[in-house]
Amino acid sequence: MNEIFAIAIATVIAWLNFVIIDTFMGLPEVPGVKGADIVGYSIKKRGGDLAGGFFQGNILCSPDASAGTLLASIGVMLLGIEGGIIAAFLVFIGNRLCADAGYAGTIGALSMTVIVVLFSYIGFTPEMFIVGMVIAITTIQGIHHPSSTTLLGNIAKLMNRYTKLD
């Protein structure tokens, strides 16, 4: 029972980590690559929000803070802090190969490494954050695109990162 409760908390932390960093780094503002553009307009056509669609397209097309969060948790599970730092380094390489400047992914991976290490002192294991991140990304990408993009669009408006395209 405790484990399920911890996974729920880990999910919320992982969700906030990647959504806040990705939004702050401007993912909802412009589609970085052609694929993100297509995803954004396709979601808008199905009743979603354009900025949220760009967000989804961008995290789909290059490893941003979502991938950084997941890979850092896996890295810390395997190798400790070294694993988290290697994850940030590999995410940066992946970013540059995917036509992305790499700020969001790298910062997301490093911040998640710090979070996983700190939370390990109060009983959270890196595995819980891996499960939490998979659940978190499912809520964004896997359940209902129009409602998840509307939420992402509202967060983008709150953080002054809403797209100027239409």
Add this chain to the structure above:
Amino acid sequence: MIVHLNETYLLNYLIAIATSIIIAIGLKMPILPEKPRRFSWTNSAIFPTPIIAIGLLAICFSINFLWIYNGMVLAIIMGLVSALFVKYLFYHVFPNPPEVKEEVNE
């Protein structure tokens, strides 16, 4: 399971970060990317030079390769290597920044 912090490793990461930033500034790289920073592709002393330095150092530490002085010399070398790499080799290895996109969607 507590993820243990190794003070020697942490000190070495800080040395690698400091060395890479100082050498990058010495090589006349900009300290910060130009504004708006989140869309900037300029390689600067703050990003991505230290990331490459600590990434390479973490790979060495993860296979228990510390070399002399508990890894301190390795940290300085990685800082130097990453600054030189970002300054001179980066765009031979990674693709150039994409052109500014002005496509209008249909």
